[in-house]
Amino acid sequence: MMAAIEKAAEGKPTINDVARISGVSKKTVSRVINRSPLLNEATREKVEAVIADLGYVPNPQARALALRRNFLIGLIHDNPNAQMVLGVQEGILETIRDTEFALVVRPVDRHSPTLLEDVRGFLDQQRLYGVMVLPPISESDALAAVCREAGCNYVRMGSARLDTEAHLVESNDRAAVAEAVAYLIGLGHRRIGFVAGPEGFRSARERELGFRDAMETAGIDIAPGTVGQGNYTFASGHAAAQRLLEARPTAIFASNDEMAAGVLHAARERGMEVPHDLSILGFDDTAIAAHIWPPLTTVRWPIVSMGRAAARKLIHPETAEREPALFRSELIRRASVAPARE
Amino acid sequence: MMAAIEKAAEGKPTINDVARISGVSKKTVSRVINRSPLLNEATREKVEAVIADLGYVPNPQARALALRRNFLIGLIHDNPNAQMVLGVQEGILETIRDTEFALVVRPVDRHSPTLLEDVRGFLDQQRLYGVMVLPPISESDALAAVCREAGCNYVRMGSARLDTEAHLVESNDRAAVAEAVAYLIGLGHRRIGFVAGPEGFRSARERELGFRDAMETAGIDIAPGTVGQGNYTFASGHAAAQRLLEARPTAIFASNDEMAAGVLHAARERGMEVPHDLSILGFDDTAIAAHIWPPLTTVRWPIVSMGRAAARKLIHPETAEREPALFRSELIRRASVAPARE
DNA sequence: GCTTTGTTGGAAACCGGTGTCAATCCTGCC
């Protein structure tokens, strides 16, 4: 091609270079870039050839200024769990790779009194294309309202219905937990302990409901002292288990893996063998699940897929309604569960 | 103030609003924003009052276009370890909070043949203010060259000197490992196994050198079959330990926590008790270290502090040379180490 | 032949800041 000859000596090519070389106007190039429908196919191809030849990429800063909108996807999270955050990041990246989008992350503090103003300022400033909110702060309707008011497209991730279809990516935690507990019951367990997540978290409530569903379905009464509560941390799981074990359950379901690891510690401290003396089930399937001993039977939360789906919803808002948004959490059987002893 | 009255009806205030209301030119407002020194103090105060009154914030997109530089800090990583990546993100965020900067993350694949072009495209596109590269890809001089060529300020994080002071945030892994191994020796261990990290990683080499330093200082020969190699994964640590344990060491140092967890699994499978039959030491102090049983004695890698330091270097390039860049990794004593049996 | 429809171009304004360079205002100094 002769383009290389005509191309300006230095620097990145601009829209003017493309227009001059392909012999059309700046405006037409802009139409090609923005996929305007009122455009002759032959012209489009000609311009696209020049663009490819020159390696032209529109300047994102200029577009952002003119369009009043940045090609950035935001990720707002409260770092509940490193594995989860990185999993979502990975899913988003897979989706936006080879697009013009980039990922901006914004950790926030759920307990900060200025949380909402912080987020509003962030959205106002960055003029993001869209923003994704991770649990547990995705459960805040006030935060969702801020996104709406800022005119920013958003998606909330969660384990229960939080919003309309267009703004939601969810997983069926309740059913998944019920299934996992039914599996324990099928192995002969009757005294099953449960470590709930923190108050006020929808994910915690959903998981507990799943547990109660399964017990009720099987017609088993929940024994006194076999339900405890933690706040999704290792230490809280450990503390809850110390109390729960007094009630002599044969199995304990913890609402996340980290607490399950805490339960395991508590059992060890009492000289119990897992899974022989106690079966343990977790939720999330983070790295820790496979790396503790015995490897933890747990429910895999399909976080990477959810990240991908959320990114697609943000990038293509027009199809967001139709995009499936419900993901199945599935039971991963490892070695921390055994049949109940007679 | 009467400013509220004069302010345009809708939307965010612009630099023109500020200029009009404070009775100066647009350019003077720009000088105030950019802290230009050639500016009358009285004028500055007047304009600043109007800015505060209006709640004016300069539009980042417009500034990015005019300055040909975005107020974004990039983080390039190869996801070796979720805890580490999030730790750095946390450190960066702490530093840029309350500034105009935002954080863009860019996961990459070390093994991709297009890695360098990917990164170059990313830098060219986003025109970042600065970029931070995490290990292990921070060890790539080719990648650093790409940053330089793109005219992008960069900082490389690592466990050994990789670059000049301005571009480096490092930790003293070699000395820290030597110290940890000396601790084992002080407890009477003589047959000490070592699981090295993957070939070609500077961090792996540094840690191994630290091990050999300590053994040599103590005048202990490294017994045959007590040094293995892994690739920083759980599975590789497990496999390496299976071979190492044939040589009957009384302690094993693994070059990271994940491999240490693998070593622990291997020991369990042989019916060994930790730490009674085998002491285990790790490196990094990720969440897994505290959550396995027994809690892992390990070397804490000060990742959050390093992230903070790196962000400061990027935001204030002029003082980057003077900013201290060497961080101390320190031994965290938990329960996976015991004195050697007689 | 005339109108309609579809496609493209041109000029100019705009998005909201920053750079250049000249104009203006104070000083002190002779």
Added chain:
DNA sequence: GGCAGGATTGACACCGGTTTCCAACAAAGC
């Protein structure tokens, strides 16, 4: 009082796209 010279300030082009408005021109329909 007049002037050199530094300290301040403003006019205007520019960053690289998009948008508006309208004109031009071809092919198609009546």
